[in-house]
Each structure stands twice: as structure tokens, then as C-alpha cells.
Amino acid sequence: MSLDQTIRQFMERFQMPEVKPLDWKGSAERLRYQFYVASRAIEKDAPEMADVSHIMVAGGAGQRKARLYTPLGAGIAPGPGILFFHGGGFVIGDLDSHDMLCRRLAEGARCRVLSVDYRLAPEHKFPAAHDDALAVWRWVQENAAKVGMDAERLAVSGDSAGGNLSAYLAQEMNRTGGPAPAFQLLLYPLVQFADIRTKKMPVQESGFFISANLFEFFRDSYIGEEAERMDLRVSPLFSPPEAFRGLPPAHFVLCGWDPLHDEGLAYADKMASFGVPVTVREYPGMVHGFMNLTALSEAIRTAIRDAGQVTGRALGSI
Template sequence: MTLDPQVEAHLKRLAGTGFADLHKLPPDQVRAGMRRMSNALGKPESVAQVEDRAIQTVTGDCRIRVYRPAPSQVRPIIVFFHGGGFVLGDLDTHDGLARALANATGSVVVSVNYPLAPENKYPAARNAAYAATKWIADHAAEIGGDASRLAVAGDSAGGNLAAVVALMARDAGAPKIVFQLLIYPDLDFRRSNTSIREFAGKWGNISRETQDWFMNHYLNKDEEKLDPLVSPLLAPSLAGLPRTFIITAEYDALRDEGEDYGRRLQGAGVDVVVRRYDGMIHEFLRWPFDGSRQALRDAADALATALGS
């Protein structure tokens, strides 16, 4: 396949921004750049009710944003973790994606503002993500959700956190998660597969130097790259994990690890669907491409099957 024409036009607009060389800048400057880029996404979808809340968990205070497409009804819950390499992103940068997910699925979507690195290194984000998920499950009735129909979801680094939370919940026995939606997830910090090596610095993917910049900000030492709660692809067993839908993109550097994870899940007896979107790139779901709308419809169908409408 070739690049989708909409994607190709998008990449031409991004040319010259220096996106692949983020490693040359301090985190605060890159965060500001991401917020500016998010403003170019256009006006987000309307959702019937959107509420910002501050919650108290065992790891401390945490901000969440609750999206209710049907406030008068008890709906399934999707706990959503935003992408940004564990260094970037917040409730606002991924507001559009969270809104679209809520509307497409008819679920209560709860976006979690987990702590970012390097100010908060591993395992701060992981622990906060799990604690927030547990709080959401315990307080489902307060937000109009059904704790028996609980899913986790995330894009890129958020996909990593969703996968990690599912592993932690399985091992702890709570909360009960029945579905995970992993959107071009970051699952293998060894950075050794074909797509990560061949696509670095191309088609909107970050360079190898920037890959290291993100990892070095997140981790305390290189040995942590082999921790299964950093690299879920290295988990000894994936048995007992919830039904899974994995979205990958043809020209995404993270493509192979998402698809490898799908194969491992299938081998462990997990009900899993992996769908590659041809002509698409990393982060495509945040942009108004035809392929993005199709991926959202597919994810909504998978969620409806797992959670009920």
C-alpha cells in the first residue's frame, strides 16, 4: 500500500516542524508544541455531558474528565489513558479523541490525567493509572457507569498503560476488566523489531534519538526496559487477560509490537482482534481522516460486543 492521500497531505503540512528532533528540546517546550498542534485538530464533537473532577486515590490526587453521551442512563465505562510518550499530553490534547470514543461507543469515557515524566518517573504513571482505574470501578455509580462493564483504552503510551493496568488487575484480582482497546500501543521498550528500526524518522514517526529521549525521561535505568510492566510484550504469561481489540497502522513504527502482542494474546487463549489500517500513520486516530472514522467504528463494534450497548 501507499500512504493514504489524506495522510500524505497531513505529513506535508507537518514537514519542517522538526517533529522528529524533539530530543533537542526541553519537555516543557515540546508539551507546549503538542498543545498548539492539538488546536489544529478542529472543533471536537459535542458530548451530552462533560465533567472535570479531582479524585483522591491511594497514589494521591488525580484529575479526570468524565464524558457521558447518555447522562440519564447507566452505561459501560471506558477508562482512557492519553498518549504522549509518558512525557507529553493531558486531558485537553486528547479531548477530541475521548469525545469521539464516547459518542461512537455510547459509553461513559473517563480520561485520566496521570503524572508525566521526567518529573514523575516510572512507576508513577503506572501506579496512578491503576489506582485511578480502581477508583473509577469503586465509584462507578457516581459517574453513571456500570462497573461490571469496565474497559481500559489508550493510544500509544496510553495503550501501554491500558495493557499494564489490565495485567495488574488480572494479577491483583481487581478491578474486573472485561475489555481492552489498545490503539497503536507502545509495548516493547527493547526497540528492536522491524517497524521500529525501519520507520524511525519517517512518515511522521519520531527518530531513534527521540525514542531514547522519551524512554530516558520515563525510566530510571536501562534494566527497566525488560520489566513486563514497562514492556507488556515481555510478560511471562498473557493468559486470563480480557477480550482485546488492537489498532495498528501500516506506517507506524509501533506497528510490529502491537501485532506481536496480538499473536501472543491469541496464543494464550485470549479473544483478540488485531486490525491494521493501511496507509495510516502513528496517531492517525486523533486526526480527521476517513481511516480514523472507520477505526472508531470498528472499535465501537468490538466494544459493543464485549460490553453490551
Template sequence: MNPRLDSLLRGTVTAVQTNALTPLYALPTAVRRRLAGAPIQIDGNTLDPELQLLLRVQALLPRRTKSDAATARAHLKTLCNLVSGHPRELQRVTDLTVRGADGQLGARLYVPRDAGRGLLVFLHGGGWVVGDLDTHDALCRALAADAGIQVLSVDYRLAPEAPAPTAAEDAIAAFTWAVDHAEDLGADPSLVAVGGDSAGGNLAAVVAQQCVRRDLPRPALQVLLYPALDLVSRRPSRDLFGEGGFILTEADIIWYRDHYTPDPSIRPDPIVSPLLADDLTGLPRTYITTAGFDPLRDEGTEYAEALKAAGVEVTHHPHPSLTHGHSHLQTLPGLTRQAHEALTTHLRQTLNS
């Protein structure tokens, strides 16, 4: 790295910590490319240079280890605030409560100005340990605004205080509550979808499966954004991308897994590892994304193929140049924005028909 460019990058990091990402991505494209460094190519994929720049900035920020859940939760909030940008304005954002598996759960309803009759029950990521309504507020606002649907974000109970399968049971209960109360929310009960990112994608997949198994109302669509689907086996993508600073690390995966499933005997159960279910027939149509530089890439791809083999209608976007967590980065120029547009277009077309 050129010393002058390195000095500029460090100065930009200071500005980023103070004013989020606006100063960094206001730089000319040629400067951003030089700051990002030489292209990173692994397994036939080339990392998006805008994401590569963000990863360089992240590497210069103070390092924090996941010593305990409270510290990890605070760190995620800081990172989400860094990348969220200006909140999208909607017609209405309302905090409410929904039914959980054992009592009421907090939730937040996002209603855009052009809301149709579709509703997405959204389950946030964060390894079942971190994340909440606030960490995913910007993403839910963007989904509602750009897809023209209502989004109901659910604050399910977290591990280690509430280990598996608590989060899954909360998600099932919250989804069925949303169907039961869809008319009250201004939505069509037949157009209620379930979705989530990462661990939330895991929970969304579990909801879809368990609704079929338990003869509960089925989602109109399941939206699985770079989901975690198998807590037992590992695949080549974990070896390729578990190190190197691609957002989610091997150490992260193990830390989250051990907090969510301290009892290893539950890990093969489909209520924790939906990829291991022996029957996927009858599941709702599916929108699934994977990222080329994500340790979870291969299990997502495998699930997409298994669903297709079971006769499920699947739309799979592999996004070869992106990393885990890219849905939070829709304000960046380039490929992350394109991924967001593909998702919201699909939601609009599917849930507003």
C-alpha cells in the first residue's frame, strides 16, 4: 500500500467512526479502488471492491473479542449504526407486542406509504445471540419502502439466556400470530411471508418447515438471506472464508453455535438444522441468497438444490462477489445495492399480487 494512500485511509477511518460511511463513499471511484487494494480472488470469485474497501476500514477499527453476550450485542449495535445510513421515512413505524412461545414478544411494524396487502414477518440475524429490533431497523425500513409491503420485525428471545429451540418456537408462534391478525394489520392472511438474515434465515426456514409438519398456516414465501442451516457438518466454504476478515469467521460460527445449542444432542434436529430435514416436500416458494465470500455459502446452495429436488419453487441468487451480511449494506454503491433491488423487486411482485 502506498504510504500516502494508507495515511488517507486512516484519516478516512476517523471520519467514518464519527460520521458513518458517507465520507468514505463520497470519495471518487478511482480513489476508492486504490484504497481498497489489489483485487481479492478466491474460488473463482472476485470480491466486490466496495465491500473490500469496507473490510479494510473494519480491519483498522479497534478489535473486540466476543468475551460475553452483552459485549457482543453492544458491538453489533455499533457496527449497524456505522453502516445503516439515514433511516428511510415510512408512513408509520409502530412498536407492538406479538405472541411468543411463552408470553408476549416485542415487535415493530413498518408500513410504507404505498403499502400493498403483503406482509413479511422478519427474523433478525445475529447468531441467535445478538441482534434486536434496533440493529435491523434500517434494513426493515428499506425492505418495506422499496418492496411496498409491510414488515413485522420480531424480537425473539436470545441465547444463552434462552437456548435452542426457544428462538425457533418464538418465531413459529409470532408467524402464526401475524397470520391470525393479518386483517387487523391491513394485510391479506394469504400474503404473509417469513424471512430473515443469517440466523434469522435459519429461523425462517424452521418456521416454514414446522408450519407444514404441524399443520399450521403456511407462509406465502420464505426469504432466506445467507442462512445458517446446518449446525452439525462443515463444508468447503467454511475452510475457504472462515478466516481472512470476510465479516463472519469460523470462530464466530462456533461461538454462536455453542451459545445457541449448549447441548450438542439437539443440533441434528431440523428445528435447529433445517438442512437436515428428511422431507422438504410441500414447503412454500423460496427466495434464497448466498454470498461467494461467505463461510455459509455451501450450505445455502445445498439447501436451494434440495428444495428444488423436493419440487419447491426456488429463486436462488448466489451473489458471487459479496460477503455475509451484505443486506445491511444496501446504501453502498454497486453490487450490494443491486442485491437489495433484486430482493425487493421479488417481494413486491410476489406479495403484492
């Protein structure tokens, strides 16, 4: 399994800085800056949107910023929609870092995408991000028409930590009998913080910025108490069978050079074993977070479009 050559060249240029677990604030600031620099690039073929709006939505402790993308092919409102949560280990990432991903996802799915700026660690510990996700989901259910969405045709989606929030919402609605998402698009999701030792990479990966050590820093920044690592909100992989039965259909995007590959596949397999319709698309030569690197290659842009099309077909927008 060889790493995509374009990705390799990029990784050699952009190394994540060293992180010090006892220096959360300083390390988080450096990581955020580096992630912003690495994920920003001018793309001449950026998809045109019919509209991009900045709105405020309800969070777990006050309002949160959100960005609503309406692609040219969205059709007459209200229509299907995707609630998107950015990745970044609950520490980095924002609306800007995932702007191009959301634009391309909206274009591929031909439906509106609402991207949410939830609270980040270490300033906001667990369960702040999860509380925000739940509050936003409820807000969207109550205000779907205001953002041009059909409340019964809403998908949840996110990459990495955002995939965790999406999986949590689907399970939480299943547990409580609340309004369930119609579909889940889980992009190399983080589905457990209980055992960091499982987040291993081939030895050839050493030197690249995605590592088990980095995820340990993310975990310790967000999770305050060791016992909380097994909390089913942050480790939905270990939820009991009843949390999986009846979950909405899901599509997984996984990549070979990724510490989260195996747990993502295990989560997909567990869902399928309880009768949930699941599809998986593997990208063996890609690294964790590759969908943020859309400027690097057509293959990455195509991967986002393909994931969007799977979601659009599930929601009926294609």
C-alpha cells in the first residue's frame, strides 16, 4: 500500500508542529495556524454556488456561527440538506478550513450544506462539542424551512471528529426516539477515544503529521477525565446493540494511510451486522484528512464529488 505521491510531497512540506500535552493552549494555537495554512489554496475550478450565507444557530451554550451553502443544482426549497461538522480532533478546524470541502460536497450532492462552527478544546472540554451538535440538530429540525431544507430529508456528515459528532447524533436520536437523520456520510470518522494504542500507522508513515501521538494530544485536550474516554458520546464504537439497530443508512469514506482506518471499518461492520444499510469507499493511497487538500489533485476533488453523489442519491436530490 503506497502513499499517493502528490500527498507525500505535500506532507514533506507541511509538518505539524510538536505538541506538548501540558501546554494545550500554545500547542493548540500552533496547530490551528498550521492547519489553516495547509488547507488554504486558490482553486481556479472551485464550484460556483447559487448562494453562501453566514447565519447563527443555537449551540449548547449560546449561539454558534454557521455557513449555508446552496449549490446551483439544489432546486426549489425546501429540499434535502446536509448538516456538516468539520474535523480537527475537537481542537482545530473551523468554517474556513473546510470551506472548499463543503462547496464541493454541496455541488456533488446537489443539495444545501450547513456547516457548523462548534466549540473547540482545550478552551471547551467534553462534552461541549457534543452538546453543540445536539443543539444544532434540534435547531435545524425546528428551522429547516428557514434554511431551505426538508426536515425529513436531512443527512449528518463530518470528517474525523466531525464524523464522531455525526455518529453520535444518529445514535442519540436512536436512543431517545428523536427525529433521526435520513442518512449518514462519515468521512474517516473518529469513533473511539478509549484506546489510543489502536491508532497506529505503518512504520513508513513516520515523519508525517498524522500520528497516534497527535491523536493523544487531541484526546487529552478534549477529554478531562480518563473515565470519560469510554463515554458513548465520544466512543460510539462501543455502544450496545440497541444503539445500532435501526440507525439510518450510512456511507463511509476510509483511507489507507490513516490511524483511524481500522476503527472506521469496525464501526461500518458493526452497523452492517445489525442490519443497517452500509457502503464503504476505500482510498488506499490517501492520508487522514485528504479531503482538505482539494488543491493538490483532481483525484481528491473527485472523491468529494463522489461522496456527495452517494448522499444526494440517498436523499433524493439526484
